[in-house]
Amino acid sequence: MLKKVSLTTQFNDVVNITDEIKKIVKESGIKEGVCHVYNPHSTAGLTSTSFWDPNGWLDLQDEICRLIPTRIDFKHQHDTPQDAAAHIKSSLLGISMSFIIDSGELLVGSSQGIFFLEFDGPRNRHYFVKVIAG
Amino acid sequence: MLKKVSLTTQFNDVVNITDEIKKIVKESGIKEGVCHVYNPHSTAGLTSTSFWDPNGWLDLQDEICRLIPTRIDFKHQHDTPQDAAAHIKSSLLGISMSFIIDSGELLVGSSQGIFFLEFDGPRNRHYFVKVIAG
């Protein structure tokens, strides 16, 4: 089963997509298997971090922006510096995640959330969720 | 086949879990397929690096701690600074890995080890290994 999910992001956004993915897994009816989540945008990423405190999500973007500064002297000058940095952030954070499905539920830790990372924005975005029995 | 493996970690630990995962793949009896490894903790991660020299594992934690310092001025103040930094390290290093199974063996390079990264600790931890034929 393959689902395409749309979302709208803000600038340098961190969007909690955990509940959406849990819902898709439940609706699939698959009891044991794997769930693949995929982001098709080269200025966005996917990751997991603690979901309890939205302030922690701000720290995550702060740290990513500190590690890969939006400098004007990238060799890549075809896009904006924001985009040039975003391509590297996407590369570093990753664009796909794989989860285990156990007894019909997405297996995630009690503090783990799944997040869509926007490194540009605001933008209309989407991601894909594939659920496989096995 | 889904297995839950327990381990005890030290502070900022790097635990070699390669042999455990190889053993689970062998015991599954699956000849061709995929092996998913999943860490459910938001202050831990999973990665691969050379397994030959434990000093290299110390360098790995040193570099992760240098990249994401345990500073006291994170926006997230609900947990300790160690935890706030750990959530970001977990996000950056990743929490799941996928391996190919070929002729009944886990396909890994001759220098590659699989490691559980503890960004807090000492703690009782666990991770999941799912083996699928295909």
Added chain:
Amino acid sequence: MLKKVSLTTQFNDVVNITDEIKKIVKESGIKEGVCHVYNPHSTAGLTSTSFWDPNGWLDLQDEICRLIPTRIDFKHQHDTPQDAAAHIKSSLLGISMSFIIDSGELLVGSSQGIFFLEFDGPRNRHYFVKVIAG
């Protein structure tokens, strides 16, 4: 279906392997499923970034080398400093990627390329592509 692909890299190379992987997926004849790509070298990695401008690939290596400098004072002294740094880069960027196959095609974004990251080199290298129906 499991394929081993050989390539020759330059020092700190970024090799676009997108077309090769798309071709393997097409040749597999699998219409719906998952494609796993795996790098077995502990001084190399796999990632995705925008494929439009090769200058952006240079920025990617520049940033990785800036984040993990090739310093001579690593605790790991068994290999060269280039190798010691490369093990950490491989750990940070990752060694495996999972893609969705939709209607017989690799599902990737219109700007996304798949890249083999060489953190040493020049070297003879290889990677594996496994295609599974599901």
